[in-house]
Amino acid sequence: MNPTDRKRARRETTGFILITLLIGFLAALLLGACGSQEQKYLALQAQAQAEARAADARIAEANSRAAQAQAAAQAAQSEAERARWAAERDRWQAELADAQAQREKALAWAQVEVSKQEKYNIAAANQPALTAYLLLGLGGAIAFLLIVVVIKLANDRATSNDNWRRQQETRHAQLLETLVLASATGAVRPDLAASAARGYLGQGQQPGGYLPAEPQNPGGPPMGYLPPGPVGPGHRRGGRPPGHGPAPWHKETRIIGQDPDAWNEWE
The missing domain is CATH 1.10.287 (Helix Hairpins)
Structure with a gap:
């Protein structure tokens, strides 16, 4: 209540x-x-x-x-x-x-x-x-x-529980609509938008706008996670750029709307 x-x-x-x-x-x-x-x-x-x-x-x-x-x-x-x-x-x-x-x-x-x-x-x-x-x-x-x-x-x-449930449903619908629009306009990658939707609907949004942790995939990265960055000079296929780069994927803070090509700047 x-x-x-x-x-x-x-x-x-x-x-x-x-x-x-x-x-x-x-x-x-x-x-x-x-x-x-x-x-x-x-x-x-x-x-x-x-x-x-x-x-x-x-x-x-x-x-x-x-x-x-x-x-x-x-x-x-x-x-x-x-x-x-x-x-x-x-x-x-x-x-x-x-x-x-x-x-x-x-x-x-x-x-x-x-x-x-x-x-x-x-x-x-x-x-x-x-x-x-x-x-x-x-x-x-x-x-x-x-x-x-x-x-x-x-x-x-x-009545209080019903009101809270309707508020949550409204928030979920607004988030999904935002993710769909962001995915359609290219602001967010479709796989990242789907991962965010699954995480939010499963565990709720964390304070500060961060996405909750995604479901774990035994033996690999979280479900829906793709190693960022294209394959090119100075890059290892399927991995991160060499040198001092971002934190590992399981310690990384990801925000809705983050530029997926930001990894290319770490060299």
């Missing part, structure tokens, strides 16, 4: 891991919330019962003060004193009504919390099965995401 595909694969793998961790975290929160509801309902019930007890205390005090005010009003000697105690009695009767309303509200609240706790107890009895279903669904979701990621990575790798 090329660097871009590798980076995309790493990003997708990291995303899959993060999504898996997020799903697991949400599942843990859900299970923890189910386990903490009981304490919440019990605390709310205790608060409602405390408010009901406070309302009962207010009711008792209001009843007592209202009775005292009523008795004082009846025993009053003057009209003004009787009116003052009657107003005090009315104030405590209003306090009594407010305390009774508070008590009813607290009792209703406590009843609601008791009903919620009963529903929770029923759900808690089924919690093991619900937990199993939740974990099963979580495992299925993770497996599905894993399959999707694996398929995506496989498709990306196949």
Whole structure:
């Protein structure tokens, strides 16, 4: 895979891991919330019962003060004193009504919390099965995401390989076209062009534009290799010029487009 595909694969793998961790975290929160509801309902019930007890205390005090005010009003000697105690009695009767309303509200609240706790107890009895279903669904979701990621990575790798193969085929076709044109125009000898094509298609092009080594021919030079230079004065038939000449054929660096008559200049 090329660097871009590798980076995309790493990003997708990291995303899959993060999504898996997020799903697991949400599942843990859900299970923890189910386990903490009981304490919440019990605390709310205790608060409602405390408010009901406070309302009962207010009711008792209001009843007592209202009775005292009523008795004082009846025993009053003057009209003004009787009116003052009657107003005090009315104030405590209003306090009594407010305390009774508070008590009813607290009792209703406590009843609601008791009903919620009963529903929770029923759900808690089924919690093991619900937990199993939740974990099963979580495992299925993770497996599905894993399959999707694996398929995506496989498709990306196949696409990258196809692109690389098409690029290689294009390069091979361009090289062959170049060799054919060079051979047709005489820039490269046909046998050298054929040797270059065989070597390139067999082993790939080497850095710097040099041709790869040609297939070895046991007992002789490489296949497609012809001793350069015509036969003439100062030349050995089928060999190289005398004197300090180029390197032997198996150590020689050959370049596409090299002039085949360059050997004649070495004497």
